[in-house]
Structure formats: C-alpha cells, structure tokens
Amino acid sequence: MDMDTAMRTILDTTVCTHSKGGVGRWVKGLSYGLNQINSEHISIDLAETHPGHISSVPEVAIVNSPFWMKLPLLRRFLLKRGLLESTRADRMVKAVGYPDIIHLSGVQPEGYGKRTVVTFFDDTPWVSPESHTSDTLFYASKLKKLIDSGVSVLTISNWSASIAQQLFSISSEKIGSAGGAADDIFCPGEPDIDVLRKFCLEPNDYFLHVGSYVPRKNIPFLVRCFKEAGTGKKLVLAGAEKWGEKMVESTEDVVLLKGISDNDLLSLYRGAIALLLPSSSEGLGLPVLEAFACNTPVIASNGGALPETVADNGLLLPILESEPWVRSIKDMASGLISCDLRQKAEHAVRPTWKDVAEKAMEFYRSIL
Secondary structure (H helix, E strand, O other), X not given: OOOOOOOOEEXXXXXXXXXXOHHHHHXXXXXXXXXXXXXXXXXXXXXXXXXXXOOOOOOEEEOOOOHHHHOHXXXXXXXXXOHHHHOHHHHHHHHHOOOOEEEEOOOOOOOOOOEXXXXXXXOHHHHOHHHOOHHHHHHHHHHHHHHHOOOEEEEOOHHHHHHHHHHHOOOHHHEEEOOOOOOOOOOOOOOOHHHHHHOOOOOOOEEEEEOOOOHHHOHHHHHHHHHHHOOOOEEEEEOOOOOOOOOOOOOOOEEEEOOOOHHHHHHHHHHOOOXXXXXXXXXXXXXXXXXXXXXXXEEEEOOOOHXXXXXXXXXXXXXXXXXXXXXXXXXHHHOOOHHHHHHHHHOOOOOOHHHHHHHHHHHHHHHO
16 A cells, blocks of 8 residues: 655545535545545544434544534524534544645535645536525535635546636646546446346346436436437436426336445446436536446537546537437447447546545645
C-alpha cells in the first residue's frame, strides 16, 4: 500500500447517507481511495444531520452532537437559536483536529483547515433549478458562497471543471479535476441467473438504465424510444425514483427496480444488452464507468461530461433526437452493432478509486 504521510486530510462524507445516487457514490469512492494512499487521512460523518441512519462509509469517524441534544427542553431552545449548526466546525476540530486540507462535499459545507476544498459535480442547480429540490438548491447556494469566498474546487471531470470556471470565474490554480471510477465489485463475468430471475429477466434480453428519475435523465424520452423500437426486449430502469411528477409506469416490457443492491446491480450490468443513458447533462456518468467495468456496451447522449467519460468506447447520440435512439436500440437488439460496442467496452480504461484519490492528493498539494 502506498502511503503519503506528509499531509493530513479530512473528507466530510455526511452526504453519503443523504444521497444514494452519483454524488454519494463518488464521495464514498474518494474516501475509499484516500484511505488507501494516505495514512493521515480521516473521513468524517455528522450523524446529527441524519438521525436514525448509519453511514455506509467504511472507517468513518463520527462527529458527536453536543451534550445538550440529549436534554429535551434545552435542545428545543438551542436548536431554535441555530446552535447545532454554528458549533459544527468547532466540534469537527475537537473530534479530528485541524488538518492541512478539509474537503467538504454536500450537505454540510462547514469546517476548518489550512486549506478548504469543495466538490463541484455539475451546473444543474444553476442552469436547470427545476430539476432540484429546495434542499439541494439551498446547499448549492451555500456552495456558491464558499466558492465566492475563495476556497479551492475539486471537480469530477474536465467538463465540470470548465463549467465551474465559467460559472464562478475561478482562477486556474484553485480548480482541479479528479475524475471517477467504478467500485471494485463491478467486473466482467456471468450474471447470477437467480438474481435476474428474481426480477423476471433473462440474460441478453433487456436494456438497462441506471439512475434516478430526475428530469435531466430523460427517462420518459427513453421509454418512448424503446417502445417505438419494438424489439421484443425489456427495458429495466434501476434506481428510478419519483421526482415531482408522475412516475413512469411499470409494464410488461418496462421494469422499474428501486433500492437495488450493488450485488444485484452487478448481475444487471453483466446480463444487459447495453446500458442506455440519454441524459441532457451529466457531471461524470458513473453508470458508464460501472458498465465498462463489466464489459457492458454503452449507448449514451452527448450531454455534459458523457463524451469525455464514454470517449471512443461506446456510442454517443444527440440529446432528445428520437430517430437515432430508436435506430440504435433496434440495431443493438438485432446484433447489428452489439459485437462492435462490446469490444469497445472491453477496451475501455478502468480507473480505480485509488487513481482518483491520487489526483485529489496532487491537487491538495498544489494548493498547499
């Protein structure tokens, strides 16, 4: 194991308990990588922001709530005065010390360190606020205030780095890009037939979409194109959630799966004809990396960072243009382009979270 003992780093992973999607998975992955390469790294969690839920991040240090949270009358009074939030940064220092780098990601943008880093994922809170909840817009506003105050910014792709520079006029030395990776569980192999049959699926008889039901994912568009293609196959929407509008209906050929474990998701990737990702914008596109790690072909839009993440290893199509999507789904189902796309997926570069963490550490050093 490589160790870097010259720098003390702290990563706030509290968001991982709030977000089961790409944001939470990315922060959890970075935590895993930093723990691998830096003996002086500590990942922390503020359990008070998610009472009743336990962090899924390994080796995480819990920052305790103040003693008065156990005293009902006093708690009610002090919470109204905002004392829980206003004491967090001091309690973090008391729990884990004063680091060289404090890296804040997500729901709790507070903390002390020689240098502060925040993560920028994508620009959707600013360019399409209707695709966000009031909570995520609130934290996006806090993120902007931190960036405006001069903190450094680590992004998840080169595309998101360029977007952040445009949005916030960040100087080049204060912004870096670390990329992303698939978790170690995702690798080539045969799907578990029992897992697929649990969902009434057969190998190579379905297309797969992985992601929440937010407007920019264009799931209704995908369903329309899939039905128009008339392939006789199924479309599996894994992780789809309602987002302020009517949910896509589950039918005989459109399968909605919620709360899928990574073990089940592994078999879904391995057994799929292809991953379909028609998003208007993605800051990275973790499902692409997970699919490639399983040698699964990818058909994606050319929105956001997807051209960067897919590169020459999949098929990129125009955003919300039905004809090329319908044709490509047909061609993939018939086998016309499946061998070519599978070979491309097999040759895709497979970064690890250790690789991501090394890029983060390089950026941390540059700002110190």
